[in-house]
Amino acid sequence: MPWGPFLDWIDSQRDRMIALVEYWASISSGTYHLAGISRMAEALRAEFGSLAPAAELVTVPPIAQVNPDGEVAWVSLGPVLSLRCRPRARKRVLLAIHYDTVYPETSDFQTLRRDQQYLLGPGVADAKGGIVVLLIALQALERYVLQSGDTTLGWDVLLNADEEIGSPGSCKLFEEAAARNGLGLLYEPALPSGELAGERKGSANFHLVCRGKSAHAGRHFDEGINAIAAASRIAVQIHALNGRWPGATFNVARIDGGGPLNMVPDNAVVRLNVRYTHAAHEAEIASALAEITNLVSAEGVSCLTHGAFTTPPKQIDATTARLLAQVKESGHSLGLELNHRPTGGVCDGNRLAACGLPNVDTLGVRGGGIHSSDEFLVLESLTERARLSAKLLIGWASGELEWPLGTRSIEQPTSQREETS
Ligand SMILES: [Zn+2]
Incomplete structure (x- = not known):
């Protein structure tokens, strides 16, 4: 099956992709801006509805x-857009890719600017450009399926709204999807050079709530026990x-706490992010x-730790290496030099890899300045x-590319859920 017409069709979609x-x-659509997240979810459903x-x-x-006063509150998150085809x-x-951004509702960075080469704006690379890439690649695949009658490749799509805070709400859906798929493609932005991410560090956030005596x-x-002083030592x-x-690496990012200046503070919260390369270090x-929190406990300050190691490091196993090689070869045939290198950033690719799902996680757009007001x-x-992406998908469907599964077995659906195309 020649790919040409399907790839040409993608070229014809350039203006639509930009729009x-x-x-x-x-x-x-900052993670906690639920009204914006909801508008975004509906806009996505409207567009993806044509696929499934x-x-x-x-x-x-x-x-x-954990609130600044150390109390725990429950916070709602946006929904996951989920589609399934030929299960x-x-x-x-x-x-998969996320549709939340790091920019809160109050962010100054709300406007878009475009010239011949670049589009600058919040979330354009991380990861709304990636959502467009995913959508158009899948539409190209479905055009191939329609024309060839080849239904050997099925897919799941997950678009989540909490990736920028570590996907605490959507992680379960990712774990379930990992079990029923043979490999994963994620649409985080490529590195600014155009390279892909390989190994990724793991990440964990901790919130240490210190309680002294006011x-x-x-x-x-002399009757007070200063929680801020204890938090500082920690x-x-x-x-x-x-x-x-x-x-x-250990990044103590923030300390909340204290109150009036004429009061010995009885509360403080130390917040930190840990990045690490080996799960064995957890x-x-x-x-x-x-050990550190126990030291302050000995001084009369209680210290309660919230948080966990939720995003394990991503290693490149043999199957993932084969997948990366296929991406590289497919890129080469399209005139792209796609090397990969390790990064300290984390994404849902870490989680999928920990579930045993080989994945490439930077198939989104080329761009830069992410998480800043220079994002482009x-x-x-x-x-x-x-x-x-279309070349990969059509390649696996048609058998022109080896299905790089290795020995991994995937769950078959048990329900009678109907296929969507
Ligand atoms: Zn992202």
């Missing part, structure tokens, strides 16, 4: 968050852990943190990366 990414990026009429918005459970197909691919700063200072000692494990890091995407990468 879609501009429209979606104009909808402010059963596109559904799946509610995710609320998450516990009984022998070869099945999960395509007292009048003038009359009864922060300094955690910072000193940097360098203990190769590749592991237990050692956890016990180092426990390179316009020509919209069709370029959609062609790459």
Whole structure:
């Protein structure tokens, strides 16, 4: 089956792709901005509905968050747009990316600017451009399926709204999808050079709630136990852990707490992010943190740790290496040099890899300045990366590309759920 017509069709979609990414990026969808998230979810459902009429918005459970006063509150998250097509197909691919951004409703970075080469705006690269790439690549695949009658490749799509905070609500859906698919394609932006991400570090967030004893700063200072002072000691000692494990970093990002200046503060929250390269270090890091919090407990400050190792490091196993090789070869045939290199950033690819699903996670647009007010995407990468994904999908469907499954077995659906095309 020649790919030419399907890839040519993608080229013809350039203006539509730009219009879609501009429209979606104009909808402010910071993770906690639920009104914006809801508008974005509906806009996505409207567009993806043509691919699979059963596109559904799946509610995710609320998450516990530690407030500045140390109390835990429940916070709602946006839904996951979930689509499934040909669930009984022998070869099945999960395509996923997030539609939340790091920019809150109050962000100053709300407007779009475009010239001949670039589109600048919130979420254009991370990851609304990626959603457009995913959509157009799948539409190209479905054009191939319609024309060839070849239904050997099925797919799942998950678009989640909580990736920027570590996917605490959507992780279960990712784990379930990992079990029923043979490989994963994620549409995080490629690195600015156009390279793909290979290994990724793991990431964990912790919130350490310190409770001391309040007292009048003038009359009864000696009766108080200062939680801020304890939190500061904790922060300094955690910072000193940097360098203990190769590749592991400890970023004490924030301390909340305290109150009036004439009061000994009885509350403080130390918040930190840990990045690490080996899952084997998790237990050692956890016990180092426990040792540090125990020290302040001995001084009369109670310290309760919230958080966990939720995003394990992503390693490149043999199947993932074969998948990356296929991506590289397919890219090469399209005139792209696609190398990959390790990164400290994390994404849902970490989670899928931990579930045993081989995946490539940077198939989105080329761009840069992500998580800043300089975020941009390179316009020509919209069709370029959609062609790459379509080439892979049609290649696996048609058998021109080896299905790089290795020995992994995938779950077959048990329900009588109807195929959507
Ligand atoms: Zn992202």
